[in-house]
Amino acid sequence: MDNMLLWRVFPLLTLLASFLLLFYVQNSSKLSHKECSLLPYQHYWITSKRIVTPQGVVSGAVEIKEGKFVSIVKEEDRHWNSKVDHILDYGDAVVMPGLIDVHVHLDDPGRAEWEGFPSGTKAAAAGGITTLVDMPLNSFPSTVSEETLKLKIKAAEERIYVDVGFWGGLVPENAFNSSALEGLLNAGALGLKSFMCPSGINDFPMTNVSHIKEGLSVLAKYRRPLLVHAEVQQDSEGHLEFKDGSYDVRSYSTYLKTRPPSWEEAAIKELVTVTKDTRIGGLAEGAHLHIVHLSDSSSSLDLIKEAKRGGDSLTVETCPHYLAFSAEEILDGDTRFKCSPPIRNAANKEKLWEALLEGHIDMLSSDHSPTAPELKLLDEGNFLRAWGGISSLQFVLPVTWSYGRKYGLTLEQLALWWSERPAKLARQELKGAISVGNQADIVVWEPDVEFDLNDKYPVYLKHPSISAYMGSKLSGRVLATFVRGNLVYREGKHAPAACGVPILARRKD
Numbered sequence: 001m002d003n004m005l006l007w008r009v010f011p012l013l014t015l016l017a018s019f020l021l022l023f024y025v026q027n028s029s030k031l032s033h034k035e036c037s038l039l040p041y042q043h044y045w046i047t048s049k050r051i052v053t054p055q056g057v058v059s060g061a062v063e064i065k066e067g068k069f070v071s072i073v074k075e076e077d078r079h080w081n082s083k084v085d086h087i088l089d090y091g092d093a094v095v096m097p098g099l100i101d102v103h104v105h106l107d108d109p110g111r112a113e114w115e116g117f118p119s120g121t122k123a124a125a126a127g128g129i130t131t132l133v134d135m136p137l138n139s140f141p142s143t144v145s146e147e148t149l150k151l152k153i154k155a156a157e158e159r160i161y162v163d164v165g166f167w168g169g170l171v172p173e174n175a176f177n178s179s180a181l182e183g184l185l186n187a188g189a190l191g192l193k194s195f196m197c198p199s200g201i202n203d204f205p206m207t208n209v210s211h212i213k214e215g216l217s218v219l220a221k222y223r224r225p226l227l228v229h230a231e232v233q234q235d236s237e238g239h240l241e242f243k244d245g246s247y248d249v250r251s252y253s254t255y256l257k258t259r260p261p262s263w264e265e266a267a268i269k270e271l272v273t274v275t276k277d278t279r280i281g282g283l284a285e286g287a288h289l290h291i292v293h294l295s296d297s298s299s300s301l302d303l304i305k306e307a308k309r310g311g312d313s314l315t316v317e318t319c320p321h322y323l324a325f326s327a328e329e330i331l332d333g334d335t336r337f338k339c340s341p342p343i344r345n346a347a348n349k350e351k352l353w354e355a356l357l358e359g360h361i362d363m364l365s366s367d368h369s370p371t372a373p374e375l376k377l378l379d380e381g382n383f384l385r386a387w388g389g390i391s392s393l394q395f396v397l398p399v400t401w402s403y404g405r406k407y408g409l410t411l412e413q414l415a416l417w418w419s420e421r422p423a424k425l426a427r428q429e430l431k432g433a434i435s436v437g438n439q440a441d442i443v444v445w446e447p448d449v450e451f452d453l454n455d456k457y458p459v460y461l462k463h464p465s466i467s468a469y470m471g472s473k474l475s476g477r478v479l480a481t482f483v484r485g486n487l488v489y490r491e492g493k494h495a496p497a498a499c500g501v502p503i504l505a506r507r508k509d
């Protein structure tokens with residue numbers, strides 16, 4: 001009899017349990033949505049006189065629903081206004097696609113004391129960056145296998161305020177092991193990255209052209225890019241001329257001489273022999289090579305132009321610090337400005353701007369590469385021993401704008417270099433533009449508002465003191481940042497929960 005009763009009650013109990021579970025899941029997801037966004041709703045309109053779309057800058061409104069752009073209406077077609085509940089009116093402020101930074105070292109896990117996912121992505125959100133792609137080195141271990149990529153993804157869980165993708169590392173250890181590379185790519189790496197000179201990190205050794213060729217042939221199948229740090233040490237120049245010890249380690253010109261433009265040129269000369277295979281009908285058709293942080297705007301750039309003209313699948317980025325600073329201005333001992341390749345002279349900078357404006361440089365990235373302040377050796381000011389890397393993530397939008405204005409930089413160009421092209425490189429079809437159907441990743445900012453980057457300014461980077469931009473006056477204040485429709489940052493305040501998601505490439509897409 002007891003047994004019979006149990007059999008009758010059991011289905012009822014299961015049903016009750018399912019209801020409770022459903023109720024719990026629904027409520028917890030509501031709660032988490034609330035914490036992901038500073039807005040209490042998911043369907044709203046944004047209006048502005050300057051919305052940057054692929055069709056140009058328009059005055060009007062964009063409708064956002066459940067994280068996507070569902071309509072874009074111009075001012076002259078005003079009938080949208082009638083039955084709308086929630087409108088965020090930004091007036092003259094610019095509404096632009098969120099920035100996509102394809103070159104960031106967040107150093108997490110393993111060296112999170114240098115930066116870390118929470119601080120780095122909070123800084124990104126405050127700077128209008130809605131997606132970033134993390135580099136495979138400076139964290140520990142380096143992201144060079146399926147297992148180490150999984151460690152990254154785990155470390156990022158619920159700790160990122162913007163969306164984060166991951167490049168995998170191409171190193172001698174995995175370059176000739178196609179199943180290891182495929183494991184890394186199948187696990188979701190958006191592409192691979194390698195160095196042609198020492199990286200400064202022991203567990204991330206450099207590759208030569210044979211490794212790069214192997215990597216490209218695997219990447220061709222996945223249609224994902226290889227990013228390369230293009231400098232090859234030349235013994236005839238550079239460091240060897242300092243043998244006699246008669247040099248000043250605190251002088252920037254000393255450092256500059258250790259890494260002449262010929263290092264970049266030598267690397268790119270080798271790379272363009274390989275990128276020929278990426279042409280239509282070539283052995284590595286489908287692969288793509290992307291040169292990171294170009295500094296030399298002379299011979300290196302000429303080689304890139306020629307390869308592109310020939311049909312090689314090749315792109316190149318430069319970084320705001322090469323466009324903002326010149327070697328002549330860097331003060332003795334100010335190692336905040338040390339990076340590789342180095343910041344060169346003012347004439348080189350002018351030519352970089354020219355190349356960017358003429359379309360020979362495809363995009364921008366921060367190459368945010370911070371460290372612990374002790375390793376920047378700011379007291380000692382030794383340019384040869386200090387950590388190489390510029391800390392900049394939160395400031396790239398105002399920096400590009402402030403320094404680009406005198407060249408007549410347009411809002412459309414900003415969106416092209418910082419959103420559209422980077423989205424294409426990282427194969428993010430639903431990101432990088434304010435278009436119907438895309439994810440609603442947005443930065444709202446005021447180009448004419450100036451601010452002093454002083455100690456009172458809210459900087460979210462882990463170590464503001466090592467940033468080369470501290471102490472400068474910039475133009476272009478970020479008002480609000482939306483990631484997939486969530487208002488993740490508004491005027492000095494972040495959403496309570498870190499709701500960025502890891503971006504993983506789907507198998508063989």
Ligand SMILES: NC(=O)NC(NC(N)=O)C(=O)[O-]
Binds near residue numbers: 105137199
């Ligand atoms: N280990 C690094 O982060 N290196 C970086 N350092 C720079 N750029 O000075 C880089 O991207 O090459």
Ligand SMILES: [Zn+2]
Binds near residue numbers: 229292293340341
């Ligand atoms: Zn590099």
Ligand SMILES: [Zn+2]
Binds near residue numbers: 103105368
């Ligand atoms: Zn880098």
